[in-house]
Amino acid sequence: MPFRNIEEFRSLVIAYATRGRSIFKMSASFKARLAKFEELLEQEKINFDDFQKACFNGIPDKPGIRSICWKILLNYLPPKKTLWKELLSERREAYKQFLKEMIIKPGCAGESNASSDHPLNPNPQSEWSQYFKDNEVLLQIDKDTRRLLPDLGFFQRATKFPFKDVVDSSSDITLRKRVEQSIIKAEDVAKNRLGITNVKAKTKLPTYEFGYNPLEDGQEAHWEVVERILFIYAKLNPGQGYVQGMNEIIGPIYYIFATDPDVQWEEHAEADTFFCFTNLMSEIRDTFIKTLDHTSVGINAKMKFVMTQLKKFDLALWLRLNGQNLQAEFFLFRWLTLLLSQEFPLPDLIRIWDSLFADNSRFDFLESVCCAMIIIIKDELLEGDFSANMKLLQHYPSIDVNIVLSKAFSLRESQQK
Structure with missing residues (x-):
């Protein structure tokens, strides 16, 4: 491909070099995480606290690793091997x-x-x-x-x-x-x-x-x-x-x-x-139990908590949805009940479930993820009418799952302070 001048050529070389360094860093990071998991799983008695923290930040996508980790996180396999x-x-x-x-x-x-x-x-x-x-x-x-x-x-x-x-x-x-x-x-x-x-x-x-x-x-x-x-x-x-x-x-x-x-x-x-x-x-x-819907442990209480958190972290967005009478059950019911299984493609869902299964508070993090999902699409929600916003929340747009999780981590830390 011809170049107009030497500066264009130099810029292209720098861009490819930078991309190469980024890929190398990602590879090095993956290898380090994988080594950490292999070290944890090789122990005769797995240090569950360290294991749980590692899983919360994402299980490496090496075949077989997640299968073992989920069995441990879901209390099927005990830490003592x-x-x-x-x-x-x-x-x-x-x-x-x-x-x-x-x-x-x-x-x-x-x-x-x-x-x-x-x-x-x-x-x-x-x-x-x-x-x-x-x-x-x-x-x-x-x-x-x-x-x-x-x-x-x-x-x-x-x-x-x-x-x-x-x-x-x-x-x-x-x-x-x-x-x-x-x-x-x-x-x-x-x-x-x-x-x-x-x-x-x-x-x-x-x-x-x-x-x-x-x-x-x-x-x-x-x-x-x-x-x-x-x-x-x-x-x-x-x-x-x-x-x-x-x-x-x-x-x-x-x-x-x-x-x-x-x-x-x-x-x-x-x-x-x-x-x-x-x-x-x-x-x-x-x-999943309808008779518990209106109790402190039912789905209504969980939806209310998510919306309360939204009001706390973004009042303008909460007022917009509330003013449109866009009720939480229109979208949050499915998000919470099905653990977001309908909102993300399988690879992204699996990554989210790493954190949900490793959640030290046992699925409280799900509420932070739901709140983060709403805030991330704030601009579209503030501009959209009731019909557009309903469609947006019921058919969540394709967004990098790492952005969603990063925002959820931030909300959770703010909540715990």
Whole structure:
């Protein structure tokens, strides 16, 4: 490329040299962080305080590192590594037992059970009655998990480690078969005046937004694994059950575990995800329980806190949104409940979750991130009308995640002073 003068050439050389130094510094910084994590994880007993602080500032993107770190941060693996082998063996075996007990079809446990119970049994406490009710939950889970992170493509691919006892085509406990069949409610079974039993199938199979080509017998897609985890979780937590949106929270966790380059970790991604998700939900479940919405631990209190912080840090912006009657539940409800899983692309979300999972105050940092997200787009919000601002907050613009986190760190430090 010709240059007009020597100064132009010199400027270009300096620019490339500066860029090279920047890349070198980034590389050196990454290597230093990675070395720090490897040193922490090599300890027989991990120094949890140091580990937590390191994770809060971002886990290096070396394959496998984040998978281990999230298991520790979500209280699945203890800091003492000598306990890992026995603990993992026990929990993975426990998960297999959950599958056998929770997915089995009524009448398959033994002949005595089959003779005492049947699909037309009008008793609401019968196993078949519960089976039909479970199928209603399963259909909702199925609908949500089929469309999990559709742009990624990962969840539509076949897993290398299907749970063979469940996906075997000859088995009567396959979730795929249960979804493919129409639900027959026990309440719809009745006798007419002639004593003839009528069975009415009220619920039809759901229709989906995009096509789905089922895999061959003996195979299952990653989304089917997530579906099974959520079904087991709902069965084991009847007081809460499955709530729409849980699929968005469990998806990234399973993705990290199922893409671990260590085959031994990858093989048990399903069981490990189940326990990590269960532990996570035990901490954030209050936001999913509608009866707690108006309590001090419910979602309304969290939304109010974010807006109170906004008023404190940027009164003009708070007045603008308040004057437009742009209520917090229009956007903050989803941000807080789903841990921002709908607002950022997966790589950025994973980085945010490093800090959320490592938050010493356990997810209080999420509120700082939400407040920072609003302040960062202040100029657009001050200029926009109600409609424009609603669209902006419900479809958050593409912004460097480091800018968002840096602002959130600053707000948190100011709040703690």
